[in-house]
Amino acid sequence: xxxLTSVRNLRSKLPSMLxxxxxxxxxxxxxxxxxxxxxxxxxxxxxxFSSVASNYDLMNDLMSGGMHRLWKxxxxxxxxxxPGMKHLDVAGGTGDVAFRILEKINSISRRALTNxxxxxxxxxxxxxxxxxxxxxxxxxxxxxxxxxxxxSRSLKWVEGDAEALTFEDNSMDGYTIAFGIRxxxxxxxxxxxxxxxxxxxxxxxxxxxxxxxxxxxxxLYDLYSFxxxxxxxxxxxxxRESYQYLxxxxxxxxxxxxxxxxxxxxxxxxxxxxxxxxxxxxxHSGLKI
Amino acid sequence: xxxxVVKRLIFSHxxxxxxxxxxxxxxxxxxxxLPQTTVDETLASATTSxxxxxxxxxxxxxxxxxxxxxxxxxxxxxxxxxxxxxLRHVVRLGWSExxxxxxxxxxxxxxxxxxxxxxxxxxxVEFFMDDCLQxxxxxxxxxxxxxxxxxxxxxxxxxxxxLEMQAPYVPKWPxxxxxxxxxxxxxxxxxxxxxxxxxxxxxxxDQASDVDWYLKRTALGGLYSASEIYMLTDNSPxxxxxxxxxxxxxxxxxRHWIEVSIFQH
Numbered sequence: 001x002x003x004l005t006s007v008r009n010l011r012s013k014l015p016s017m018l019x020x021x022x023x024x025x026x027x028x029x030x031x032x033x034x035x036x037x038x039x040x041x042x043x044x045x046x047x048x049f050s051s052v053a054s055n056y057d058l059m060n061d062l063m064s065g066g067m068h069r070l071w072k073x074x075x076x077x078x079x080x081x082x083p084g085m086k087h088l089d090v091a092g093g094t095g096d097v098a099f100r101i102l103e104k105i106n107s108i109s110r111r112a113l114t115n116x117x118x119x120x121x122x123x124x125x126x127x128x129x130x131x132x133x134x135x136x137x138x139x140x141x142x143x144x145x146x147x148x149x150x151x152s153r154s155l156k157w158v159e160g161d162a163e164a165l166t167f168e169d170n171s172m173d174g175y176t177i178a179f180g181i182r183x184x185x186x187x188x189x190x191x192x193x194x195x196x197x198x199x200x201x202x203x204x205x206x207x208x209x210x211x212x213x214x215x216x217x218x219x220l221y222d223l224y225s226f227x228x229x230x231x232x233x234x235x236x237x238x239x240r241e242s243y244q245y246l247x248x249x250x251x252x253x254x255x256x257x258x259x260x261x262x263x264x265x266x267x268x269x270x271x272x273x274x275x276x277x278x279x280x281x282x283x284h285s286g287l288k289i
Numbered sequence: 290x291x292x293x294v295v296k297r298l299i300f301s302h303x304x305x306x307x308x309x310x311x312x313x314x315x316x317x318x319x320x321x322x323l324p325q326t327t328v329d330e331t332l333a334s335a336t337t338s339x340x341x342x343x344x345x346x347x348x349x350x351x352x353x354x355x356x357x358x359x360x361x362x363x364x365x366x367x368x369x370x371x372x373x374x375x376l377r378h379v380v381r382l383g384w385s386e387x388x389x390x391x392x393x394x395x396x397x398x399x400x401x402x403x404x405x406x407x408x409x410x411x412x413x414v415e416f417f418m419d420d421c422l423q424x425x426x427x428x429x430x431x432x433x434x435x436x437x438x439x440x441x442x443x444x445x446x447x448x449x450x451x452l453e454m455q456a457p458y459v460p461k462w463p464x465x466x467x468x469x470x471x472x473x474x475x476x477x478x479x480x481x482x483x484x485x486x487x488x489x490x491x492x493x494x495d496q497a498s499d500v501d502w503y504l505k506r507t508a509l510g511g512l513y514s515a516s517e518i519y520m521l522t523d524n525s526p527x528x529x530x531x532x533x534x535x536x537x538x539x540x541x542x543x544r545h546w547i548e549v550s551i552f553q554h
Binding site for chain 1: 364402
């Protein structure tokens with residue numbers, strides 16, 4: 001989902017950041033960022049998305065070697081979903097995370113059924129999938145039908161901005177954002193919104209690309225992301241530039257410690273992170289009290 | 290869709306999954322701060338060694354601690370409330386996530402908080418162990434008549450005091466033992482038992498730290514565990530058989546202790 005949406009909000013974030021930081025290979029893309037006006041950019045990104053939507057899953061699998069599935073599994077098990085949960089998955093248009101949460105809840109309630117039928121609250125489970133891009137939501141809805149979840153009352157598809165959520169204060173048990181917060185223009189605002197909508201005891205979880213700091217792995221990872229990913233993007237999705245944006249936006253996202261501090265500043269407690277694949281991906285979590 | 294072997298390979302070889310880093314001020318092994326100084330020191334020394342101490346981390350922890358103070362509620366307190374409430378459901382639901390969910394419901398916080406306990410039901414068992422130890426320490430401080438007992442009787446009395454605390458949970462206690470025996474939970478459960486045994490020795494009036502320090506603690510640990518296991522299958526009213534067993538074993542150990550001591554020197 002967010003591999004592609006990564007591009008969608010970069011328009012406003014990148015120019016300023018490019019001015020500040022010197023990037024590897026920045027010469028190859030920097031003028032592109034500077035020359036393209038915001039409105040055109042969003043249209044471009046929209047077009048890119050519709051052209052690659054069919055290859056979306058394939059691209060994720062190719063770029064991560066299939067590991068994104070494991071990361072998402074790990075992410076959802078970290079959340080510990082429960083029947084009757086009210087959950088908000090932001091930037092989750094394609095439903096990858098939401099489906100996993102729902103499956104997990106269903107397996108729990110099946111088990112619970114044998115023990116204590118009174119405890120089953122499955123009907124009340126509500127998973128809101130919020131995405132700024134309606135195309136992403138459409139992909140997710142289509143996939144829900146394919147999975148036989150089309151009729152599920154638990155899944156609710158909402159078009160919305162992570163910086164200005166339409167949900168009430170203290171209304172959610174969980175908030176997840178997988179490969180999405182990197183693309184939000186003001187991360188602080190998105191975190192503040194997450195804090196606002198969560199109930200006391202509710203948890204914030206974020207799955208995002210992060211920093212690899214282990215010397216040799218770091219070089220390999222850079223080589224891979226700047227040489228292989230754009231090439232694969234060109235070959236499979238027919239769009240080199242958007243994948244170039246993807247890898248650069250990953251470099252610009254704050255490293256684990258800094259992002260964790262931002263989460264703590266938003267008011268969350270027990271802020272922790274866990275590195276997967278040496279830090280190429282990190283799971284951050286926070287608890288609202 | 291992926292074999293677990295692949296999962297294991299990827300996560301174990303290239304990740305730091307087992308060491309989630311901490312930013313806010315926290316103590317994962319003990320949810321409730323114990324005011325007693327000896328216990329606190331043991332815990333502090335045990336936890337600081339695992340924490341990273343570079344400048345950035347210290348700064349982060351500092352700033353988040355200030356943030357917590359501003360809000361006035363520490364998450365540890367909230368977690369303790371949840372666990373405290375969950376204990377009331379243990380007899381019915383066992384040492385399980387279900388009990389913790391019931392506890393969260395009762396404490397009036399979102400049930401999602403259960404996800405913030407990394408080892409789930411182990412947190413509940415450990416909370417109970419800490420709680421019992423604290424109550425035992427309080428009783429030791431409050432009760433003067435302990436000093437009137439003979440040494441071995443004092444030990445038997447203390448173990449009985451402690452075991453009585455888990456009497457209501459006896460039908461579910463095997464489950465707690467199995468949770469404590471899981472590899473991930475062994476370090477904490479071992480530490481908690483060591484602290485308990487240590488506390489009992491101190492309360493019995495033994496302040497020595499001579500060569501048989503380990504021997505004393507091992508013997509007492511065995512005595513405690515044996516009684517604990519005996520209690521699980523004891524159907525006599527008010528666990529009368531357990532207390533008889535405890536007294537017998539205690540005097541047995543006492544009788545043979547002299548022989549062991551002679552053997553040592």
